[in-house]
Amino acid sequence: MSNPRQNNRNNVPQSKSEKMRVSASGRKKRRKLKDGFVLFLLFVALVCVGLVLSLTVLFNAETISCENSGVRYSDAQIIAAAGLEKGDNMFRMNTAFVEAKIEKALPYVGKAEIKRRLPDTIVVCVEYTSASTAIKYGSGYVLLDDTGKVLETDVATPSDYVAEINGIEVQTAVAGEPVEFTDASYLGYLTLLIQDFRQSGFTQITAYNFDESDNVTVEIDYKIDVVFGNVTQIEGKLEFGKEVIRQNLDSAKAGKVIIDLTVDNVASVRNEKDILAADEAASSAYAESLNGSDELSTGDGETAQTEESTSEPSGADTVG
Numbered sequence: 001m002s003n004p005r006q007n008n009r010n011n012v013p014q015s016k017s018e019k020m021r022v023s024a025s026g027r028k029k030r031r032k033l034k035d036g037f038v039l040f041l042l043f044v045a046l047v048c049v050g051l052v053l054s055l056t057v058l059f060n061a062e063t064i065s066c067e068n069s070g071v072r073y074s075d076a077q078i079i080a081a082a083g084l085e086k087g088d089n090m091f092r093m094n095t096a097f098v099e100a101k102i103e104k105a106l107p108y109v110g111k112a113e114i115k116r117r118l119p120d121t122i123v124v125c126v127e128y129t130s131a132s133t134a135i136k137y138g139s140g141y142v143l144l145d146d147t148g149k150v151l152e153t154d155v156a157t158p159s160d161y162v163a164e165i166n167g168i169e170v171q172t173a174v175a176g177e178p179v180e181f182t183d184a185s186y187l188g189y190l191t192l193l194i195q196d197f198r199q200s201g202f203t204q205i206t207a208y209n210f211d212e213s214d215n216v217t218v219e220i221d222y223k224i225d226v227v228f229g230n231v232t233q234i235e236g237k238l239e240f241g242k243e244v245i246r247q248n249l250d251s252a253k254a255g256k257v258i259i260d261l262t263v264d265n266v267a268s269v270r271n272e273k274d275i276l277a278a279d280e281a282a283s284s285a286y287a288e289s290l291n292g293s294d295e296l297s298t299g300d301g302e303t304a305q306t307e308e309s310t311s312e313p314s315g316a317d318t319v320g
Helices: 005-012 016-056 074-084 097-106 185-199 235-249 272-295
Strands: 063-067 109-117 123-128 132-138 140-144 150-155 163-166 170-172 203-209 215-220 222-229 256-262 267-271 318-319
Touching: 063 074, 074 097, 074 123, 097 150, 132 170, 132 256, 170 318, 185 215, 185 235, 215 235, 222 235, 235 267
Parallel strands: 063 123, 132 163, 163 203, 222 256
Antiparallel strands: 109 123, 132 140, 140 150, 203 215, 215 222, 256 267, 267 318
């Protein structure tokens, strides 16, 4: 049962002072909410004004400088390629677009980076690339970096240890852009080979030779041919054969060494001098057999038959 006294107390009308106190409390809460909303609007307005000022009046470039310039291009060339001018707003510029623009206009810039240094300085940082391969195109050579970017065209003669690419045809070569081969897949195979040899510490590559059957042979320091087999099956073969390559690079063997990595996990090593000697011996033996068969004859005019002699190349070592 409810308490009659408690019910009577709840039903007692509030006094005028109590009503005024409740009303004042409500007004205070509403005033706080209103003041908070006004402050929020002021904050948003200030942010908007700050953004507008930063994109128009504030943070305009007064100084444009370069880092690592002078190796191949001057500050003036780099800044001109970027299209930057004093007064450009530092936050309105599209840095990725400017960086790509520099890398295309100045082919030997491998990587460009735009840095903002508040309040009014823009710094253009560049890293240079270099020619690692050359391929015949038209009346001269096209120089490429490790990524296949065209650095120069119509070069008469590549420098030493700029590896020559043979067996691939160029479709389009524009300085500052990736080379386009008639078979686009070869760019991926070539960059993979270059990357693998770089990571393995072999830098003196002198030729990448592709044949009609899509087999690839890489020449190192003019004295070793590494035969990989089909370009679609080269991955992992260099990792297996790199110790054999190092051993033969360090040796003083006469003649070119041929290291055959065509078969997975097998490295067959032969010396070109021994192969040529074996071929010559086989040819001589064959010629002698023909001469002997002409001289040998029976009394009734029948000619004695002799077997052709063949020989396998000597001097082959197999590592497996």
